[in-house]
Amino acid sequence: MPAFGLAFFIIISLLSACAKPRGMQLEGVYGTALWHVTLTDEFPAGLDQVVLRAGITQALSKTTQQIAGWDKSSEISQFNAHQSTQWFAVSPDVARLSELALRLSAESAGIYDITVRPLITLWGFDSAQETAGYVPVAEEIAAARARVGYQKLQVQLEPPALRKTQVDLHVELASLADGFAADVVGEYLESLGLTNYMVEIAGEIRTRGVSPRGDAWRVAIEKPLDGQRAVQQGVRLRNAGLATSGDYRNFFIKDGKRYSHTLDPATGYPVTHQLASVSVVAQQGALADAYATLLMAMGEVKGKAFADQHALAAYFVWRTDAGFEVYATPAFTQLLMD
Template identity: 65%
Template sequence: MTALRALPVNNRNLNLLKALCLSVWLLLAGCEQRRPAWQLEGMQGTALWHVTLTNPPATLTKAELQAGLNQRFAQTNQWLATWDDTSVLAQFNRQQGTDWFAVAPELAQLVELTLQLSQQSNGVYDVTVGPLIKLWGFNSHESKTAVPEQAAIDAARAQVGYQKLQVRLEPPALRKSQADVLVNLSSVADGFAADQAGHYLETLGVHDYMVEIAGEVRTRGVSPRGDAWRIAIEKPVDEGRVIQQGVSLQNAGLATSGDYRNFFVEGGKRYSHTVNPATGAPVTHNLASVSVVAADATLADAYATLLMALGEQQGKIFADTHGINAYFIWRTDQGFETADTAGFRQLLGKK
């Protein structure tokens, strides 16, 4: 199961992206800063990013740090972007043979993680779902408006299956056992990008920072106030920005997966960007969003997508069973209901 972060590029979706990103800062605004801090922001592709760091490095100017972060985000896109024909992943997808394909160690480690989660979830999470994502139009810069024919869905499903993808770490490489397999890592791309930016900051001696890209967050150390980073989780509404819940983070990542930013409606039925590999169609449960706190943003991003695919009932059971810190919001006839796991309740200071 995978979920694309890219949205069709238009003013409405750029505004939605800005709202999503700015929600991260909402709980920080207006608070007294007791330590020196820098705030930087930029845009990579269609994704907005923000970085706040406490005690900036004396060896770099703010402009130099901005350039370094831009370079790190660009490198991540060069590895993972399915919309860029020159990216490593796009080249691997075009490869018609089944030979080993050399990749960077970071990419091999990322694929290894996704395959572990595929096994853990019995294929509910599956990064080879690319053909179905493409068929349903959720990786396109044009809005999708029509449901594919069943024959086309069946043909795309024949290309899907995480067992058809292999990875090795030494030397780092990927291989597919079926030539037409397409890998899509969008379900972890934003979290991975946040972690990569964090690793870069740490090489500069920065250990108190928050990185956010397209709503996925990595935190380390303390905020400019000297305490934990305070992050807002949005209410899953199609328009505007409403805070549902705040959470304090320290040395952790947070990611949210939802159906309220990337979807289309046909015949009165809503089709979200989260596709079930077993059926070849978007999921049909009532879960609107799920937020996960994990050791880093990559793992949080992957688990959020996995739980979103499972839905509010099975997702809650899976999260409880595997000790995942998760917060669920689902639709009812009366509005929204919520549930959280024991670990997430502890983060909120609840019993």
């Protein structure tokens, strides 16, 4: 269940408001997404744009080899193809991310589930295919649901390994992949002594230190409009990641009914609530990414209660007959721009 939002041109417009940025900006391609890096610091001796870009590309290539479900040679793809219930060795990062996902699955009583890929494919929301607008019959949904269930996945950190109790289980880490990739790039920059930066990958953000303005990084939450780009709300970030999940980029309408790509594992059907987007701020991009997906699946009522209960910094936008309504948790309110 991929996250959407935070158009980069909007981010840059806020970053440069009232002052000309003195930082440097780099960009490139990660899978089917774009990445952008904005630096405040001067380059250390011996480092230039060519070296930095190559290092970022190498760091992102490593994440592809670990968690990219679309890459058949990746660790997670090899695990999915592993027709056994024996332990399967993975890298520490894959084990750690899987453990995080299972923790959030337990916290959400299974609303967040990284084994939901059979349902996503059945409904035509697979990233490798265009939405066909197909509504499955009950028997097809039941068959797909039989292959879903986070309880069927086990993780150990030492030595790092995954184990499935059902051989046709399919694990998909896309719900936190872009946030994790932003973290990986950020950690690479910090290894070079660059401590003031913003990384953006497919709308997911990681910031550290100060912006080229000398203060907090200013980014924008996108208004959840179909086929349009506009600012919903500006926020100030420092030493934090931000992720947005929404239903306004990946959906289809059939017989007058809107079908979201966000699926409920308990029913096998797209969610029916009115939540259009939710944004989460956390210290790490991967955690913000996963929580944004979790809250989007819960909807505006259960999601708000969950976010408040767990003291999350979250911002909700949902549809009403009169337009949009919003809610910011107390932790998120502190970050809002006027």
